[in-house]
Amino acid sequence: MSGQPGLDYRFDTRVAVQYDALRGHPAEVSAEIGRSIAAQMGKGARVLELGVGTGRIALPVAAAGCEVYGVDLSAHMLAALSGRLREQGIEGVHLAQGDITALPFREGVFDGAMAVHVLHLVADWAGVLAQVSRLVRPGGTLVLGRDWVDPESFAGMVRNFFRKTVVEVGTEMLPPGATAAAPPSGGAAIVQTLLSLGARPAGEGELVGAEWRSELTPRQVLDGIRSRDDAESWVLPDEVLTETMRRLDAFAEAQWPDLDAPQPVTRRFLLGVFRFGG
Ligand SMILES: C[S@@+](CC[C@H](N)C(=O)[O-])C[C@H]1O[C@@H](n2cnc3c(N)ncnc32)[C@H](O)[C@@H]1O
Structure with missing residues (x-):
């Protein structure tokens, strides 16, 4: 399996089943995301989706009028998506199981x-x-x-503390002489690579494809990370996650006296749009 060296992630049955419950967008938000992506692609566009997963994005983009060709490594994620396509009688989404590092399509298609x-x-x-x-x-x-979560919201603060602590704990636990795996590629490196490939950003910065508010409790956010139902904790070794959660729980208890009190969170779906030279 390809992936970040040293990281262990599996989009297995449990994740496939949980994925939509955890990461799904409300129906009206999903439709808005589909329309905003389709508007960038053009009416009836033939669109390749890398890592289509359970179709969280492919389905609304197809509903907005595009033909989506989704590729994914995980048979489980694809099975969940095929089931939805069948149940809902959706056309316009075509699936292939495979690795996006070796895409089996013709140039310019x-x-x-x-x-x-x-x-x-x-x-x-x-x-x-x-x-x-x-x-x-x-x-x-x-x-x-x-997906973007307001960094000023409590959920954004939990996320930031979590990311910082994972790096600290991971570094503390490295065996003597070992070096940490490279962090996941950041946005700036991706933009540089795209520029070198002749792509140009369309407009200034990312577009807001959709914005909505939801209510969550600190305990829900913490439990999502702890139970590995959160994408970023899927990949962590047990001992790193356990120690990170110990520090994160202490941080949250000091910040919010009632961990069960719902708090509003502003969320967005952001689009970085690039056009290839032509
Ligand atoms: C976090 S999920 C995102 C799914 C979908 N794009 C979404 O936003 O809902 C990542 C997906 O990428 C797939 N994936 C990871 N590495 C891949 C690879 N090298 N080739 C194809 N799919 C891959 C996983 O199986 C998983 O379904």
Whole structure:
């Protein structure tokens, strides 16, 4: 399996079943995300999705009028998606099981491509982007989508503390002489790679594809991380997660006296839009 060296992640049955419950968007938000991506791709566009998963993004993009070709390594994630396509009688989503580092398509066959929460899982993400730059026709579009949580909200504060603590704990636990695995590729490196491949950002910064508010309790957010129902904790060794949670629980208890009190969180789905030279 490809991925970040040293990290162990499996999009297995448990994750496939949980994925939509945990990461799904409310129905109206999902439809809005579909429309905003389809508007960038163009009416009737043929769109490649890298790491289609359970179709959280593919389904609304197809509903908004695109033909989506989804590739994913995980048979479990694809089975969950095929079931939904059958049950709901959805057309316009075509699936292939495979590795996005070796995409089996002809050059220039797509009008666009999209990737959401997947490139950071692939060690050779730059090679994936190089392939995408050939598979998408000149003038075509790449959308890099991501979920955003207001960093000023309690959930954003938990997330920031979690990320910082994982790095601290992971470094403390390294055997003598070992070096930490490279951190997942950041946005700036991706933009640089895309520029070198002849892609240009469409507009200034990311577009807001959708914005909504939800209510969550600190305990829900903490338990999501602890139970590995959160994408970032799937990959952590047990001992790193246990020690990180010990520090994160102490942080949360000091910050919020009632961990069961719901608090509002502003969330967004952001689109980084690039056009390939043409
Ligand atoms: C975090 S999920 C995101 C799924 C979907 N893009 C979404 O946002 O809902 C990542 C997906 O990428 C897939 N994946 C990871 N590495 C892959 C690879 N090298 N080739 C194909 N799929 C891969 C996983 O199986 C999983 O379904």
